[in-house]
Amino acid sequence: xxxxxxxxxxxxxxxxxxxxxxxxxxxxxxxxxxxxxxxxxxxxxxxxxxxxxxxxxxxxxxxxxxxxxxxxxxxxxxxxxxxxxxxxxxxxxxxxxxxxxxxxxxxxxxxxxxxxxxxxxxxxxxxxxxxxxxxxxxxxxxxxxxxxxxxxxxxxxxxxxxxxxxxxxxxxxxxxxxxxxxxxxxxxxxxxxxxxxxxxxxxxxxxxxxxxxxxxxxxxxxxxxxxxxxxxxxxxxxxxxxxxxxxxxxxxxxxxxxxxxxxxxxxxxxxxxxxxxxxxxxxxxxxxxxxxxxxxxxxxxxxx
Numbered sequence: 123x124x125x126x127x128x129x130x131x132x133x134x135x136x137x138x139x140x141x142x143x144x145x146x147x148x149x150x151x152x153x154x155x156x157x158x159x160x161x162x163x164x165x166x167x168x169x170x171x172x173x174x175x176x177x178x179x180x181x182x183x184x185x186x187x188x189x190x191x192x193x194x195x196x197x198x199x200x201x202x203x204x205x206x207x208x209x210x211x212x213x214x215x216x217x218x219x220x221x222x223x224x225x226x227x228x229x230x231x232x233x234x235x236x237x238x239x240x241x242x243x244x245x246x247x248x249x250x251x252x253x254x255x256x257x258x259x260x261x262x263x264x265x266x267x268x269x270x271x272x273x274x275x276x277x278x279x280x281x282x283x284x285x286x287x288x289x290x291x292x293x294x295x296x297x298x299x300x301x302x303x304x305x306x307x308x309x310x311x312x313x314x315x316x317x318x319x320x321x322x323x324x325x326x327x328x329x330x331x332x333x334x335x336x337x338x339x340x341x342x343x344x345x346x347x348x349x350x351x352x353x354x355x356x357x358x359x360x361x362x363x364x365x366x367x368x369x370x371x372x373x374x375x376x377x378x379x380x381x382x383x384x385x386x387x388x389x390x391x392x393x394x395x396x397x398x399x400x401x402x403x404x405x406x407x408x409x410x411x412x413x414x415x416x417x418x419x420x421x422x423x424x425x426x
Contacts (some may be wrong), residue, residue, distance in 0.1 A: 188220040190241075192251050195223050195258030216387040224252035224260065238263060254346035255279040266385040270362065274384060277367040281351050282340060284370055284400035285330035286404045290355035293397075295326040301394075304376075305403035306415040317401065330404075337410035361393050375416045 179190055201212040226249075227237050240247035248263040255278070262276040281287045289295040298311035314326065322328045333340060333347040341347040355364050366389045368374060376395045377384060387393065405414050 125413070136425055138406075144235065179212060181212070181217065184218075185218040188222050189216065189250070190222045190224065190260070191258040192224055192253055192260040193226060193258070194250075194253070196221070198257045199351045224249055224251070224256075225404055250276070252280050254343045254350050255341045259343060260341075266387070270388075272362040272364075272385075272388045273356060274364045274366060274387070275354075277354070277365060279341075279368055280347075280354060280368050281333065282369045283331060284372055285403070286333050286351055287355060287358060287365065287367075288329055288351075288400070289326055290329060290358065292355050293359045295321075296398075299398045299401065301399075303398050304405050304410050304412065304414050306395075312401075316410075317404055320404050320407050364393055370396075370400075371418060372396045372416070374401075374418075402412075 180187075199209050199211050200206070201209065202213045202216060203209045205213065222238055226239055236248050239245045241249055246265045250261045251262065252259050252261045259278060259280075261278055261280050264274050264276065266272055283420050294318065295314045297314050299314060300311045301308045301322055302312040304312065318324070320330065322330055322332075329351070333344055333351065354365075358365055359393075364384070366377075371394055373392075376392050376399075377387070384392075399416065402414050403419055
């Protein structure tokens with residue numbers, strides 16, 4: 123979490139979007155953009171500060187772009203702000219834009235196989251109903267190659283850190299981890315014994331973290347979030363599925379950014395390169411004294 127709102131229209135944003143700081147206060151700093159974030163991405167080579175770019179108004183995108191949401195979005199979140207003070211949606215976000223609220227026959231949980239919703243008729247894009255993080259939250263599965271098939275799973279906020287997804291009974295922590303999570307060296311393996319003290323319940327088949335929040339609710343339904351992650355873990359061992367979540371910084375030094383394409387991620391080995399990269403966050407606990415490749419020092423929240 124950060125105590126900065128990075129949105130070109132923060133002055134009129136609903137109060138529900140004022141993210142609390144880690145110290146328990148409300149957002150203190152504001153960054154005003156001279157151009158919408160979409161313009162910056164399209165017209166410049168500027169890298170936006172990723173921890174700050176959390177909420178960008180859909181109004182900055184072409185009106186021909188539909189806004190796709192999951193079940194109960196309309197009932198719970200509309201009318202938009204300011205007509206409904208508790209809504210996180212601004213009235214301008216939906217102006218002259220098609221709102222598509224998907225219907226599903228089931229919700230993805232560990233107890234439920236959950237049938238995905240095919241969006242087109244050619245098998246190229248599927249949606250999954252994943253409302254545990256937020257009402258209307260969906261995940262998407264895009265086919266990026268065929269013969270052989272490969273997919274990118276866009277998890278949104280289904281998990282917020284790779285340590286919530288891994289390890290699992292489908293993908294236990296291997297005895298030797300390659301590439302090395304601290305150095306990214308592809309030829310020098312890292313022994314899993316280094317992480318014995320940070321395993322949850324000492325179990326190499328449990329994720330390092332549970333999706334829980336201390337003081338701040340990270341998910342709309344945290345129990346269901348845990349159950350949903352357990353189901354997604356079944357996909358995780360596959361080499362032909364790239365699991366991508368919105369806040370997963372382990373992807374940053376591996377994947378190619380727009381306008382480059384991601385279709386050849388299997389050939390480029392992105393899955394193996396990123397799978398255990400989050401273990402770099404345990405370097406100090408493992409007694410590592412050297413440089414940590416890929417570690418980022420995100421801005422610390424200001425005190426209240």
